[in-house]
Amino acid sequence: MLASMKLNEFLQETASSNPVPGGGSIAAMSAATAAALTEMVANLTVGKKKYVEVEEEMKGIAAEASKLREKLLADIDKDADSFNEVMAAFKLPKETEEEIEKRKEAIQEATKKAALVPLEVAQTAFDMMGIIETVVVKGNQNAVTDGAVAAMMARTAVLSALFNTKINLTSIKDEAFVSETTAKVKELEDKATEVEGRILSKVVL
Amino acid sequence: MLASMKLNEFLQETASSNPVPGGGSIAAMSAATAAALTEMVANLTVGKKKYVEVEEEMKGIAAEASKLREKLLADIDKDADSFNEVMAAFKLPKETEEEIEKRKEAIQEATKKAALVPLEVAQTAFDMMGIIETVVVKGNQNAVTDGAVAAMMARTAVLSALFNTKINLTSIKDEAFVSETTAKVKELEDKATEVEGRILSKVVL
Numbered sequence: 001m002l003a004s005m006k007l008n009e010f011l012q013e014t015a016s017s018n019p020v021p022g023g024g025s026i027a028a029m030s031a032a033t034a035a036a037l038t039e040m041v042a043n044l045t046v047g048k049k050k051y052v053e054v055e056e057e058m059k060g061i062a063a064e065a066s067k068l069r070e071k072l073l074a075d076i077d078k079d080a081d082s083f084n085e086v087m088a089a090f091k092l093p094k095e096t097e098e099e100i101e102k103r104k105e106a107i108q109e110a111t112k113k114a115a116l117v118p119l120e121v122a123q124t125a126f127d128m129m130g131i132i133e134t135v136v137v138k139g140n141q142n143a144v145t146d147g148a149v150a151a152m153m154a155r156t157a158v159l160s161a162l163f164n165t166k167i168n169l170t171s172i173k174d175e176a177f178v179s180e181t182t183a184k185v186k187e188l189e190d191k192a193t194e195v196e197g198r199i200l201s202k203v204v205l
Numbered sequence: 206m207l208a209s210m211k212l213n214e215f216l217q218e219t220a221s222s223n224p225v226p227g228g229g230s231i232a233a234m235s236a237a238t239a240a241a242l243t244e245m246v247a248n249l250t251v252g253k254k255k256y257v258e259v260e261e262e263m264k265g266i267a268a269e270a271s272k273l274r275e276k277l278l279a280d281i282d283k284d285a286d287s288f289n290e291v292m293a294a295f296k297l298p299k300e301t302e303e304e305i306e307k308r309k310e311a312i313q314e315a316t317k318k319a320a321l322v323p324l325e326v327a328q329t330a331f332d333m334m335g336i337i338e339t340v341v342v343k344g345n346q347n348a349v350t351d352g353a354v355a356a357m358m359a360r361t362a363v364l365s366a367l368f369n370t371k372i373n374l375t376s377i378k379d380e381a382f383v384s385e386t387t388a389k390v391k392e393l394e395d396k397a398t399e400v401e402g403r404i405l406s407k408v409v410l
Contacts (some may be wrong), residue, residue, distance in 0.1 A: 003213040008278050010212050011237055015244035015274060021352035026238055032216055033231055039220035040227065069220060094318035113209050145368040152361040160357055163350040168409050205371050
């Protein structure tokens with residue numbers, strides 16, 4: 001599992017000429033990092049007299065962010081695996097007509113999956129921006145910049161994941177799939193940028 | 206060293222109610238990740254016939270990005286250490302007039318350092334956007350989205366680090382230091398956002 005590598009070794013592996021882990025895995029890592037910071041702000045809010053009114057809400061957010069962190073850490077592998085499946089499909093035999101057809105289908109199926117895995121990461125990271133906004137506005141204000149960093153890491157996770165969806169869409173022949181997915185990409189891109197701006201405007205230093 | 210922790214354990218430590226590692230360390234991590242992706246795109250360009258004209262340039266970029274990655278991984282600790290030094294200064298004795306004065310000075314000095322460490326991370330991440338633009342424009346176009354992700358991780362590193370500079374500035378009494386540093390912050394904020402936009406506009410999918 002990539003998430004159980006040492007950080008410096010994981011980045012060394014990223015830096016190598018091996019195409020995975022690449023931008024898609026980094027998108028998931030960025031989202032997992034946003035989850036960790038959100039959890040930290042919530043944890044730094046719980047147990048403080050000044051924030052007793054939001055104590056239960058912050059406990060809930062810490063628990064939710066913790067689950068998201070685990071899920072997104074697993075998505076680092078999921079993205080790398082989906083890339084490897086595309087590569088494996090390209091290596092299928094292509095001697096007979098039947099093999100050629102089967103290989104084409106396998107490439108298309110694997111590429112669709114490689115588009116949908118980061119789309120799901122993008123959606124998860126975007127959905128998380130709701131709890132990030134809450135910790136920035138209602139959480140411990142001594143940690144408000146940590147919430148701001150979480151917002152930016154989440155936005156970058158969304159947009160980074162969507163780049164990986166888009167590059168896979170360029171090889172997919174199913175037009176209905178492409179147009180439906182493109183619409184989702186566009187919507188998430190616009191909303192992530194907008195929500196990041198809104199959260200950052202609420203950071204009072 | 207934080208960078209030699211396993212990624213999942215590092216994020217678990219981030220998520221805890223311990224204030225470090227926090228947003229400042231994550232800014233450095235984000236910048237180190239951008240360096241790793243830049244290095245990967247350069248490495249995926251070297252040795253390809255189609256890109257023989259940029260081979261030497263890409264080798265140089267890979268080497269530079271590798272050094273930046275190591276430096277920025279070390280900055281993860283540097284940021285956490287500077288926060289701990291502020292906390293240590295607050296714990297100095299404050300019984301006598303002299304102790305009170307010494308403690309005040311120590312807090313101010315430590316806080317200045319805690320403002321300057323992320324400012325340096327921001328500057329390093331911003332400077333790196335030059336080689337990121339080069340790999341996006343001239344590097345292996347099969348990896349262009351990895352370059353796009355690097356650009357976004359670098360921009361988020363710059364802005365995240367600067368939030369940590371700004372929050373420390375709010376406690377610094379040296380007005381000349383504050384106004385000089387604020388000017389640098391504003392300049393880097395504007396330029397990072399602008400350069401990210403320019404790089405992403407050059408990503409052709």
